[in-house]
Amino acid sequence: MIRIVFMFLLCLSACAAPSPKFMGIAPVRAEVQGSQFVMRRDGRLVEVIRVNGEWAPRLGEQLGRRAEIAVEEAYGCPVRDIRGDAALMIARLKCGEADDLAKIGYGPG
Numbered sequence: 001m002i003r004i005v006f007m008f009l010l011c012l013s014a015c016a017a018p019s020p021k022f023m024g025i026a027p028v029r030a031e032v033q034g035s036q037f038v039m040r041r042d043g044r045l046v047e048v049i050r051v052n053g054e055w056a057p058r059l060g061e062q063l064g065r066r067a068e069i070a071v072e073e074a075y076g077c078p079v080r081d082i083r084g085d086a087a088l089m090i091a092r093l094k095c096g097e098a099d100d101l102a103k104i105g106y107g108p109g
Contacts, residue, residue: 022047030070035063037070041093044109046071048082055056057086067091 018025022040030037036052048067050057057063065090068079077095084090 015051016051018049019048021045028074030074032066032070035066035070037067039074040065040069041075044093046075046091046093048084048091050087050089054086063108064089081108 004096006045016027016038018040021038022042024073025040027038027040031078032040034052035050036053038049038051040047048071055078060096061065063080063086068082068091071077071079071091071093075093077093080092082089084089
């Protein structure tokens with residue numbers, strides 16, 4: 001019985017665990033229209049993990065757009081594309097590193 005409880009708790013604790021590429025990056029939490037996400041950015045890639053319970057969400061319906069909105073609001077960059085499933089998505093950003101916008105000047109002279 002103790003093993004079953006331990007395995008259950010272990011599974012719950014891994015719900016928002018990052019993949020190896022995103023380990024060590026501080027998570028950013030966001031909520032869009034009831035969908036809750038934990039996101040981690042590494043360059044132009046953002047790992048998006050949905051952490052709330054929804055009944056049979058599909059990425060092609062509204063969930064993908066909600067994840068896209070969450071990424072754009074959190075990081076200030078438009079999303080080039082987003083792929084994955086209803087639980088784990090990877091978004092590619094159109095902008096570069098987090099400080100690229102600070103390097104852009106206001107034009108010549």
